[in-house]
Amino acid sequence: MSYIGRFAPSPTGPLHEGSLLTALASYLEAKKHQGLWLVRIEDLDQPRCDQAHETAILNALEAYGLCWDQRVLRQTDRIKRYEDLCQSLIEKQQAYQCSCSRTDLKSRHALQHYDRYCLLHPNQKQPAAIRLKVEKSLAFKDRLAGHQAIPAEGISDFILYRRDGIVAYQLAVVLDDYEQGVTDIVRGSDLLLETHKQRALQLSLDYPLLEYAHLPLVLAEDGQKLSKQTFATALPTQPEAIIRQLKKAMVRLGQIDETCDTPIDVEGFITFATEVWDIKKVPKVIKNS
Ligand SMILES: [Zn+2]
Numbered sequence: 001m002s003y004i005g006r007f008a009p010s011p012t013g014p015l016h017e018g019s020l021l022t023a024l025a026s027y028l029e030a031k032k033h034q035g036l037w038l039v040r041i042e043d044l045d046q047p048r049c050d051q052a053h054e055t056a057i058l059n060a061l062e063a064y065g066l067c068w069d070q071r072v073l074r075q076t077d078r079i080k081r082y083e084d085l086c087q088s089l090i091e092k093q094q095a096y097q098c099s100c101s102r103t104d105l106k107s108r109h110a111l112q113h114y115d116r117y118c119l120l121h122p123n124q125k126q127p128a129a130i131r132l133k134v135e136k137s138l139a140f141k142d143r144l145a146g147h148q149a150i151p152a153e154g155i156s157d158f159i160l161y162r163r164d165g166i167v168a169y170q171l172a173v174v175l176d177d178y179e180q181g182v183t184d185i186v187r188g189s190d191l192l193l194e195t196h197k198q199r200a201l202q203l204s205l206d207y208p209l210l211e212y213a214h215l216p217l218v219l220a221e222d223g224q225k226l227s228k229q230t231f232a233t234a235l236p237t238q239p240e241a242i243i244r245q246l247k248k249a250m251v252r253l254g255q256i257d258e259t260c261d262t263p264i265d266v267e268g269f270i271t272f273a274t275e276v277w278d279i280k281k282v283p284k285v286i287k288n289s
Contacts, residue, residue, distance in 0.1 A: 002034075002036075002183075003033035003183055004035055004180065005026050005027070005029060005030035005033075005036070005038070005183075005185070005186060006037065006038040006039065006177070006180065006185070007022065007026050007037070007038070007066075007068075008039070008040040008041075008173070009039075009042065009057050010043065010048070011041055011050055011051070012048045012049055012050070013234075014056045014057065014234035015064075016234060016235060017218075017233075017235065017249075018188070018218060019057075020064065020235060020245060021218065021286075023064075023066055024066065024246070025213075025253055026185075027066045028274055029186050029213065029277070029279055031274045032277050036069040037069055038068055038069060038070055038180055039061065039068040039072050039073075040073040040074075040075070041054055041072060041074045042169070043076050044075050044076065046076070054074075056234065058072065059237075063242060064242055064245070064266065065246075065266040065269065066270070078172070082161075082167040082171055083161075083167070086130050086160055086167070089132070089204070093133070094132065095132050095160055096118060096119050096130070096131055096133060097118060097122075097123075097128040097131075098114070098118040098119075098129045099127070100118060100129075104117075112156075113156045114131065116157060119133065119157070127163045127164070128163060129162055129163040130160045131157040131160065132157055132160050132204060134155050134156065135200075136203070137154065137155050137196050137199065138200075138209070140195075140209070140212065142195075143212065143213035144213045144215060144216070144279070144282055145189055145213075148192065148195070148196070155196055155197055158170065158197050160201075170194065170197050170201055173198060174201045178202075178205070178207045183208075183210060183211060184212075185211070186215065187215065188214065189215060190217060213279060215253075216282070216284055216286050218252065218286045218288050219286065219287055219288065220288050223285075239265075242266055243264055243265075246269050250276075253286070254281040255278070255281055256276065
């Protein structure tokens with residue numbers, strides 16, 4: 001099967017150093033496999049999303065030589081598809097309505113780990129969320145993070161559709177990846193727990209399971225997690241600054257060292273980066289320097 005990778009930013013801010021790292025790694029891994037690299041805009045959290053950020057992200061990707069294949073998919077254009085999928089899961093009794101309020105969950109100590117109250121006591125109370133009946137979770141081997149396992153109760157029956165009528169990230173991502181034919185995902189390891197949920201849903205839907213490579217988080221010099229603020233600034237767009245940033249990203253990803261002579265034009269740099277790219281060289285920890 002041919003390789004299809006993707007980069008899926010949320011337009012809640014501009015492309016920054018952290019997201020460039022993910023975009024670049026997923027792009028190079030796809031191109032190393034002569035595969036396709038898709039871009040998807042994950043804009044379901046509408047209050048936090050902004051059209052101006054979306055435009056800025058796409059412009060930045062182009063300026064950095066990361067040109068995508070096929071048209072950009074936008075999640076808010078696909079709400080009906082997500083609703084239909086949710087409905088079919090309910091019909092097959094793989095998902096169920098849950099009308100528990102936050103207060104209900106809190107009083108039953110079921111906030112973190114849902115106790116299946118509404119599965120055991122079905123009711124038609126509204127508003128209701130939709131939960132996936134998680135039967136089991138599967139261990140998997142992440143290409144970077146290694147063996148990953150979590151007991152089924154570690155996920156519990158998570159929400160596919162929120163009580164306020166907003167589709168949950170997990171459902172949208174799983175359907176999008178499936179319909180876009182995505183085979184491989186390279187992204188940040190802050191999403192490892194989500195991966196277990198997405199695999200549980202892929203399993204329920206009988207979708208093919210995907211290959212994953214979760215990049216290590218970028219840590220501060222003292223080993224602490226970097227604050228979101230550190231990565232909030234938009235990337236520069238002047239030609240020399242672009243090369244500097246791309247080079248910095250390649251150094252962080254363990255592909256080259258700082259003294260490496262690289263092409264000084266973006267297109268040349270990306271061709272060079274694709275030639276030298278080897279995912280096995282990505283370090284266990286990335287230090288912010
Ligand atoms: Zn409930």
